Amino acid sequence: MSFPQFAFNNVKRNARAYFAYFLSSAFMVMIFFSFAVFVYHPDIEQLPMGPLKRAVLQISEGIIFVFAIFFVLYSIGMFLKFRQREFGLLLLLGATSSQINRLVFMENLLIGAGSIVTGIAGGLLLSKLFLLCGTRMMEIPELPFYWPAGAIWLTTVSFLLLFTGISLFTLFFIRKRNVAELLQGSHQPKKEPRASLFFTMTGAMLIAVGFLALYGGKLSPKLVLLAAATGIAGTYFFYSQLSVLVIRLLKRSRKALWRGTSLLWVSELAYKMKDNARILFLVTVVTSIASMSASFVLAVGETNRKEYENxxxxxxxxxxxxxxxxxxxxxxxxxxxxxxxxxxxxxxxxxxxxxxxxxxxxxxxxxxxxxxxxxxxxxxxxxxxxxxxxxxxxxxxxxxxxxxxxxxxxxxxxxxxxxxxxxxxxxxxxxxxxxxxxxxxxxxxxxxxxxxxxxxxxxxxxxxxxxxxxxxxxxxxxxxxxxxxxxxxxxxxxxxxxxxxxxxxxSYLSLKQATALFSFIGIFIAFLFSVSSASFLYFKLHTELAADSKMYHALSKIGLSASEMRTSATLQIGLLFFIPIVISTVQTLIVMRPVLGTMYVYSVYKPVLIVSAAFLGAQTVYFFLVRSRYLHRLRRMMV
Incomplete structure (x- = not known):
């Protein structure tokens, strides 16, 4: 068996682990390609404000590509962590570091190439529908279908460079570990989560500074940037410190804790909140940005309509x-x-x-x-x-x-x-x-x-x-x-x-057309962020599945029933999926009120709640899909 065949077989054996990553990457390629179909359409220049539309779509392409870099980098990091024991065994059996690096490089290129082909193929199949939906949403004349050679070339080259660069970069994830550390993988004993009083107070102060920057007086661009910086930093400390502190305080209440499976899921949640602080922080920030953008477009459109009617x-x-x-x-x-x-x-x-x-x-x-x-x-x-x-x-x-x-x-x-x-x-x-x-x-x-x-x-x-x-x-x-x-x-x-x-x-139609363009872009980018955030959580839960399976297997031996396992696991997964939605909704409401007020746009609650409900609905679908697969694997480990 040649080395390329070995890499290909490795991908097949880990198909279950890589499947979600492959689909998410292919979806991202498809969205990027679909926007490129718009950008390179020969009739776009003849539309009203055609150059502006093309420039905005090109900026959206850049946003999607930058986000794709972080998404692929994080996803590969998660899967490499999941496969640490496999790499340790290969090193123990005589494989050299260069061979491991070559294996990882070839696997990533195989998945990347498959994602590019699948994403472009899916984009070609849906390109006519995408053009039709886009022209309807932007209220412009219908754009005919054409062979998007420029979009195919741009997408292929961009994502080939992305997957190649990320594959080279991920080699450092393995090179810095020795065989003993790799063999332990993710099974190293965890210390009890503790919250630092200093960082807890720092997080609370950062959140307070952000709030005062928005509501303390006349709003300015500098204060908005200050609120954004302190709010983002405060969100991270909320997950890494404040949430652990809240759970520790909850554990002191014996009346609430010693009831049913509360002791099990509360104790596990303390570890999961600490371990998943970065991913929850990332999902919250991504969701908040998407919610604020979509709420802004909806609020401006609602105000524009009211001004016309009144x-x-x-x-x-x-x-x-x-x-x-x-x-x-x-x-x-x-x-x-x-x-x-x-x-x-x-x-x-x-x-x-x-x-x-x-x-x-x-x-x-x-x-x-x-x-x-x-x-x-x-x-x-x-x-x-x-x-x-x-x-x-x-x-x-x-x-x-x-x-x-x-x-x-x-x-x-x-x-x-x-x-x-x-x-x-x-x-x-x-x-x-x-x-x-x-x-x-x-x-x-x-x-x-x-x-x-x-x-x-x-x-x-x-x-x-x-x-x-x-x-x-x-x-x-x-x-x-x-x-x-x-x-x-x-x-x-x-x-x-x-x-x-x-x-x-x-005046009404001009603003409506401008917001329609941003609505079209915002919907697809928000959809991309939504799918990606769900993928982040799925990847993280998948890496923890082996450890959770062993824990529930041991607990089932001492009397934990299947229904109690489902209750405990569902509560833990649900909190991980829905806490970011709640936090992002609160952040969006807090930020959008003063920001829109400076533009004399006061329709805030309705747009924010509509957007949050849409994210909540999408997240609920992802939650049930992930929960179903997760519980199916755990049930197999129960005695």
Missing amino acids: NPFAIEYYSFDERHTEQELAAINELLDREGVSYRSVKVENLYRRTVHGAVPSVEIIAASRFNPIAAAMNLPEAAPGSGEAILISGPAQPSHGHMASGDKITLDSGHTVSVTKVFEREALPFMSWASIVVVNDNSYRTIQGDAKSSVLFVYHVPEWNNGTPPRTDIPEAVIGAKLKERLQQNREPHGNSNSFSIRIW
Whole structure:
């Protein structure tokens, strides 16, 4: 038997151990290849924002490849640890270190080559479906199937280099061990898990620093980076120190511990939490990143939809330069009249002011005479505030701010104070959505205005466009809006016109298309992370299976029943699978509230819970699959 045949037979004999690793690697190759099919598609450049789409997809390719490096490196490390006794026996029988290294190198290349072929073949079979789903999600014209020679070449070369490089690197895992250590493998006696008080306090302090960085004051990019660094470090200490401390405290409660199989699974969990601290930390970080990304996209999309639905004005024209205002308003009116659209145009004047009240950091002040003509369109009653009184129309409160009620006072930075008599809350404001709207009587407005100049806004209310029709590119509002947008942009001078305009449906569709691209990318990357995290846990449990089998075999001799074994093993596996989901959900909620608040996006809980539920559902499926295989192996060891 030649040496290559020996390596091939080794792979066949360890097929059960390598099968999950092989499938996960092939899945990663397939996802990478599928994205490459998009990147190299000849029609991608002709799409709206085609170069941007291609650039974003290329960045996603890089993210997947970097993640693949860590995934393959960790997976190979797990399997080499599982096979330490085998390597020790080969060395004892006369094999040289170079032969062991050659064996491992050839085995890894065999599995890598098989993963590449399987992944590309699967990608080719599903490429048409992938293109169809991608174009539907990104709401772009359907892309025809083509022979992706460039994608095949890129995928093959990239993953061949990856598996070759990782195979060379993993040789150091074996070279640093002697025969005695290899023969002991993973059966070396374990010390009782202990938590260091210093590192426990350090972990708690890091988590506290991260929380204060997010909620202690005005958020900035530096504080976000600080919160990310301290949060990630604190998560590791949570698993390696805090969790062990909690379990030790739990073991002191005899009433809870000496009941059924609690003593068995709690004692084993202490070891597993300590041993699996790195993998649980890695799974939590990966899941948190995927959850935050997906929640961000969902939250932005939800806010975009609410702003469209709550804005009754199809066109908004902001006048900052009166020299061009009359001409451009005439162009808007002429186009709407020619298209037979029934509309009403209203001029709105307002003042932007900062306040000294934390619940409302800034406001747009409007006189009642300017507000009442648009009140009906906003589904609000006409306002008639008295002297020194105000009606407040607010959007969602920021996480760091409270809500105002009738009787509260608003003090402006100019020194003027008004008393709130009524409060109307909206999920989104129709315009000027970055500040609450305060309606005062005309005399109060002139007093507050003083010598300052009002901002001028012209809003167009088109009743027939507010009939609840889903916003699409083919409805009259979008078609006429596109003509108007093109006309105003063509007639504008290169310089000197500071006026701006906003067309409601195109603001909505533009942001929706941008988020659709990230939704498409996020779903597949999150799916990749989900499968990979489940694979991490499976690989780890598989390496511990031999030791667990011996333990349960010994316990079965002294009376442990099969049902008690199932209960104990299920609880331990379940905690390993679901603790990262719980921690990542809490982390996502804590991080996303202030981060989205800086972008005036306040729809947080619903997107986060949707994403967490999706991860929980996927993890539940993986849990039952792994549990079934794990218990099947343990049942065979029971007396």
